[in-house]
Amino acid sequence: MEEHLVSWRKGPWTAEEDQLLIEHVKLHGEGRWNSVAKLTGLKRNAKSCRLRWVNYLRPDLKRGRITPHEERIILELHARWGNRWSTIARSLPGRTDNEIKNYWRTHFKKKGGIMSSEESAKLKTRLLKRQKFQQEQQKQLFLQKNEDMKRVLLLLEESDNKVTWSQQDMVNNEIPSVFYPLVFNNSQHVVETTMNEDFTLWDGLWNLEDLYPATTKGCVQNLTMPTPIF
DNA sequence: AAGATTGTCAACCGCATCCGT
DNA sequence: TACGGATGCGGTTGACAATCT
Incomplete structure (x- = not known):
């Protein structure tokens, strides 16, 4: 395609353009970006197509905040x-x-590329906070697991010891899977996912607290540790 | 409430590198 | 080996949103 004859579109991509590009990659694979305009009618140059695919449309992209x-x-x-x-x-x-x-x-x-001592101290504080939180979370998980086991033992007694551990349960040293519906509201997987998401949320709040100590102090103090659903 | 400032992120640009001829 | 087109990379810009004053 002779670039000087074509007025390439610039700026934000529309949903229709995205769809055309996705279809093109489905059919022809990644690369050969110069042929996109020819084959799809898109008025985007090769660079723009590549960038859109690599930075936004690729299916293996991880969405959401940096953890x-x-x-x-x-x-x-x-x-x-x-x-x-x-x-x-x-x-x-x-x-x-x-x-x-x-x-x-x-x-x-930072301006000049070097962090001031105050800024690096802030960063250190943030990392320490994170470490502390992770330790606390592990402790909570451990305690929670203990509680779960107590619950299971009770259930076992009530069920007259008729329930047996599966081989996998024994290997994992875990609660017998038949008890999941009784111990957890959903599946254990859901509980773990919730905990991870909460971790991200808390991490975000720390960032806020560092940046806006006055405005977020109350909010952070009023929040409680996330607990598994029972 | 409104204007100013700051943060975020998608997209562009110029240059470098790769690769086929 | 030189050349030209395709692709990749890093810096920068600009639009929009969020927050501050």
């Missing part, structure tokens, strides 16, 4: 490799170089 674990990886890899975003992105499946670059610039890049 504390990912943040730690970003910090470590940036310390090692500097601004080699695509290299860093390879260690974070589902995240794009653009996303990581944006995240870094928003959260860590």
